[in-house]
Amino acid sequence: MDDSAVALLDVIRSLAFVGDLAMGQPTDHSPRAAWMAGRLASEVGMDAEAVAGATTVSLLRWSGCTANAPEFSQLFGDDVSGRKALLASPSTIGGFRSGVRNKSSAFFSLSQIHCEVSGDVAAQLGLDEQTQFACRHLFESHDGSGAPDGLSGERVPAAVYLASLAGDLDIFSRLYGQEQARKLIDARAGGLYPKEFAAVAVARADEWLAALDEDPMLSGVCSIDTAFAGRTTSLDILAHVIDLKLPWMTGHSLHVAELARDAASRLGLDADSQRRLYRAALIHGMGRAAVPNMIWDTPGRLAQSAWERVRLVPYWTGRAARQIGSLAAEAELASYAYERADGSGYFRELKHSGTSLQARILAAANALAALRAARPWREAYSHSAANEVLLSEASAGRFDAEAVHALIDKRRRAAVGVPAASSTGLLTEREKEILRWISLGASNKTVAQKLSISPSTVRTHVESVFRKLESSTRAAATLKAAQLGLL
Numbered sequence: 444m445d446d447s448a449v450a451l452l453d454v455i456r457s458l459a460f461v462g463d464l465a466m467g468q469p470t471d472h473s474p475r476a477a478w479m480a481g482r483l484a485s486e487v488g489m490d491a492e493a494v495a496g497a498t499t500v501s502l503l504r505w506s507g508c509t510a511n512a513p514e515f516s517q518l519f520g521d522d523v524s525g526r527k528a529l530l531a532s533p534s535t536i537g538g539f540r541s542g543v544r545n546k547s548s549a550f551f552s553l554s555q556i557h558c559e560v561s562g563d564v565a566a567q568l569g570l571d572e573q574t575q576f577a578c579r580h581l582f583e584s585h586d587g588s589g590a591p592d593g594l595s596g597e598r599v600p601a602a603v604y605l606a607s608l609a610g611d612l613d614i615f616s617r618l619y620g621q622e623q624a625r626k627l628i629d630a631r632a633g634g635l636y637p638k639e640f641a642a643v644a645v646a647r648a649d650e651w652l653a654a655l656d657e658d659p660m661l662s663g664v665c666s667i668d669t670a671f672a673g674r675t676t677s678l679d680i681l682a683h684v685i686d687l688k689l690p691w692m693t694g695h696s697l698h699v700a701e702l703a704r705d706a707a708s709r710l711g712l713d714a715d716s717q718r719r720l721y722r723a724a725l726i727h728g729m730g731r732a733a734v735p736n737m738i739w740d741t742p743g744r745l746a747q748s749a750w751e752r753v754r755l756v757p758y759w760t761g762r763a764a765r766q767i768g769s770l771a772a773e774a775e776l777a778s779y780a781y782e783r784a785d786g787s788g789y790f791r792e793l794k795h796s797g798t799s800l801q802a803r804i805l806a807a808a809n810a811l812a813a814l815r816a817a818r819p820w821r822e823a824y825s826h827s828a829a830n831e832v833l834l835s836e837a838s839a840g841r842f843d844a845e846a847v848h849a850l851i852d853k854r855r856r857a858a859v860g861v862p863a864a865s866s867t868g869l870l871t872e873r874e875k876e877i878l879r880w881i882s883l884g885a886s887n888k889t890v891a892q893k894l895s896i897s898p899s900t901v902r903t904h905v906e907s908v909f910r911k912l913e914s915s916t917r918a919a920a921t922l923k924a925a926q927l928g929l930l
Contacts, residue, residue: 446704446721451568451674452667453768455502457681457726458564460763462505464732465512465688467527470762471659472613477501479644479651480609481666484601486643493601495670499570500577501606502667506564507557507581509688509732510918513884514553516736518543523735530614535630539582540589554582554590559919560687567680567926577602586634604636608644616652624648678770682725683925687918688732689739690884691819694930695812699780700724703808706849707801720801723776724808730759730778742820754789757781776801780809785840795843803843804850807833810842811850817883869911875929877904882921882930 459473466472480501484494512522519525525542532538543549562579577600580592585604587595608628615624625645632641682696704721712720731739734756738749745753761778764771779802782788784795788806795803814829824832830851837847870878880890887905891898914920924930 445677446718447678447725448675449678449722450671450769451676452671453770454568454676454678454681455499455667455671457729457763457767457770458506458684459502460766461681461685461729461732462503462508464730464759465508465523465526466505466530467523468530468614469617470759470766472610473502473505474766475655476504476606476609476613478655479612480602480605482647482651483605483609483640483644486647487640489601491666491670495666496571496574496577497602497605498666499574500581500600500602501609503561503565503574503578504581504606504610506578506684507559507561507918509684509686510560510916510922511553511556512688512736513690514549514556516740518546518549518553520737521735522737523733530610531618533615533619533627533630535634536588537584537631537635550582551590556916556918558582558591559914559916560684560922563914563919563922564680564684567922568676569674573600574602576600577606581606584635585637588634601640604640608636608640612644612648612652616648621649621652677926678722678725679926682728683922685726685728685731686925687922689736690882690917690921691817692728693882693921694925695816696725696728697925698812698816699727699805699808702812702850703804706804706808706846706852709849709852710800710804710845712801716801719773719776720805722770722773723801724780724805726763726770726773727757727760727777727780727805727809729763729774730756730761733759740819756790758790776805780805782806783841784843787841800843800846804846807837807842807846807850810836869927870908870929874904874908874911877901878908878920878924879930881905881917882924884917 460470463470463472477498481494481498484497508526515522515525529538529542532541534541540550558579558581561581562575565575565578580594580599580603583589583592583594583599583603585596585599587593611628611631612624615627619627625648628641628645632638679697686692686694686696700721703724704717707717707720734752738745738752741749757778757780761775764774767774779798782791782793782798782802783806784803786792786794811829811833814824814832815826817823833842833847833851836842837844876894877890880893887898887901891901909915909920912920912923914923
């Protein structure tokens with residue numbers, strides 16, 4: 444049995460949760476917007492398939508936002524607050540385009556990264572071609588001023604307009620009140636979305652918002668519940684999207700999951716416990732999206748205000764359990780990933796006796812994977828050096844000694860994972876090597892220095908990699924390569 448196979452709808456809802464955190468929105472924003480997008484689609488006379496499509500696109504609207512977080516951080520500093528401010532802007536041309544008015548190239552490049560990854564996510568989830576196309580054009584406008592391709596009118600998928608409208612209605616009504624929200628949507632009608640769609644949204648806004656406020660669970664029951672019933676997908680997709688936020692975290696979640704599952708097997712945990720731990724490790728970084736990259740990239744001691752934001756990472760991961768269905772137990776377990784046996788961890792500050800063996804394995808596996816990988820402020824520890832550090836921490840009482848010894852056991856792997864997709868012949872060894880470096884955020888110049896080759900040779904290899912992976916951005920190539928087991 445594939446330990447990463449989970450209900451498709453729960454992965455979509457998890458992606459929506461991560462997206463809301465990254466965009467600085469309340470964690471019920473995307474579910475509320477998706478519910479209203481579905482209602483709006485129905486009101487304008489669309490069939491059941493189109494209604495489900497609008498709902499799905501609305502839930503996946505922010506699925507590409509971890510991919511361009513590094514670029515947003517360079518542009519705005521705080522990528523989370525920057526996006527939050529853009530969504531709150533009452534500009535008639537849309538906050539995103541207005542916020543980069545003096546940097547038009549940034550609007551298109553950021554849109555391209557976001558939309559390419561969103562479309563690839565939809566493809567990897569096995570969604571239909573119409574949904575994939577909509578996810579690749581999330582920032583197009585009715586008047587043709589959008590991105591990434593400048594489509595207009597009926598060339599833009601209706602689901603894009605509906606998701607945009609529903610999102611604006613939820614955000615504006617929360618920030619400015621319903622009357623002002625209706626005025627702002629009227630002002631955007633004809634530009635960002637069709638006037639006839641906006642008119643229906645404005646007319647039904649009070650009714651829909653009242654229904655959501657009276658019974659918030661309405662936001663969790665939508666047209667795709669039945670459409671996606673019985674369908675599964677790989678949880679690895681969510682792990683890779685989470686890790687895209689920080690290039691130097693590429694592959695981290697999967698590494699933690701494999702370490703944790705192997706240790707659990709060595710300690711004699713049953714198959715169900717191993718599976719739950721593996722899945723929890725894959726999603727333990729969900730809450731990381733709420734913290735801006737500028738904090739994660741800071742070397743040395745963090746300011747107290749920044750540290751408080753980091754401490755909330757596992758809290759947000761635990762909160763995800765409330766709205767991601769069959770993954771609730773895994774999300775709860777994942778929220779213990781930063782606890783320490785002596786009570787010095789976060790966010791609960793629990794000691795050894797207050798956590799399960801699974802939680803203690805996860806915390807140690809998370810630390811070991813981090814030690815073995817490079818960070819912007821240090822090189823990676825060798826396997827032996829990382830093991831010694833973890834053993835020292837266990838001796839000091841910060842990690843469970845039993846879990847640590849199981850993790851660093853040098854015997855043959857005890858657990859057998861699902862083999863990666865057959866892709867051994869897709870890239871040459873040199874291309875794989877260069878891809879690994881650029882997936883970690885290295886520039887062509889840096890890769891050239893690392894491999895003692897010319898920058899032009901690196902550029903040629905990168906172009907070949909992008910062509911073979913059918914990608915045009917680093918983030919999209921990284922996501923595809925991770926899914927294919929190339930990283």
